Amino acid sequence: MVIRQYKQEDYSAVVRLLVVCHVEPPAEESDLKGACIVAEENGEIVGCIWALVGLSTCAHVDWFAVHPDLRHTKLGWNLLRTMDLLLRDSGIHRYSFFIEPDNIDFINLVEKHKTANKIQKLRDLRFYRREIGDMK
Numbered sequence: 001m002v003i004r005q006y007k008q009e010d011y012s013a014v015v016r017l018l019v020v021c022h023v024e025p026p027a028e029e030s031d032l033k034g035a036c037i038v039a040e041e042n043g044e045i046v047g048c049i050w051a052l053v054g055l056s057t058c059a060h061v062d063w064f065a066v067h068p069d070l071r072h073t074k075l076g077w078n079l080l081r082t083m084d085l086l087l088r089d090s091g092i093h094r095y096s097f098f099i100e101p102d103n104i105d106f107i108n109l110v111e112k113h114k115t116a117n118k119i120q121k122l123r124d125l126r127f128y129r130r131e132i133g134d135m136k
Contacts, residue, residue: 001075003082004065006036006048007094013045014038021065022100035059035086039066039075045069049079052088052093059087071105096122 006014011029018025041049046067051059061083066076087095099107108118 001046002040003047003078006038006039010038010045014048017045017048017064017067018063020067022102023063023065026063029035035083035090037079037082037086039079041070045078047075049083051083051092053087053090053092057091057093059092059095061095064097076106076109111123 008029015025020103034053035051037049038045039117047070048065048086049064051061053059064076064079066079081102099110110117113119114121
C-alpha cells in the first residue's frame with residue numbers, strides 16, 4: 001500500500017472510488033485544488049482525501065473515501081494522519097470535515113476517539129450545492 005500525492009491521471013479512478021463509497025464526486029477535476037492524497041494498492045486507487053486550502057490557517061476536508069473492502073484496516077486513519085502532516089507543514093492549524101449521516105461506522109469511530117484526537121463536533125448541518133449556469 002502506497003500513500004502518495006494525487007496525480008492528474010488519478011482523476012477517473014478517484015471518481016469511481018467516490019461513487020463506490022457513496023460520496024458525491026466533484027463536478028469536474030478543477031474542483032480538486034488543494035492538498036490531495038491517494039492510497040494505491042496493486043495499481044488501484046483504494047483511498048483518497050482532499051483538503052481545500054484557502055489563505056487562512058484553516059482548511060476543509062471535502063472528499064474522503066476508503067474502499068469498502070479496506071474499511072477497518074486503519075487506512076482511513078493513515079490517510080488522515082498523512083493529511084495532518086501535509087497541512088501542518090503548510091501552516092494550517094485546523095480543518096473541518098463533514099461526515100455523511102449514513103456513514104455510521106465513521107461517525108462512531110470519530111465519536112469514540114474525538115477527545116484523544118482533538119476533534120470537536122461543531123453542529124449538525126446539511127450541506128447543499130447549487131450549480132450556477134449562464135444567467136439570462
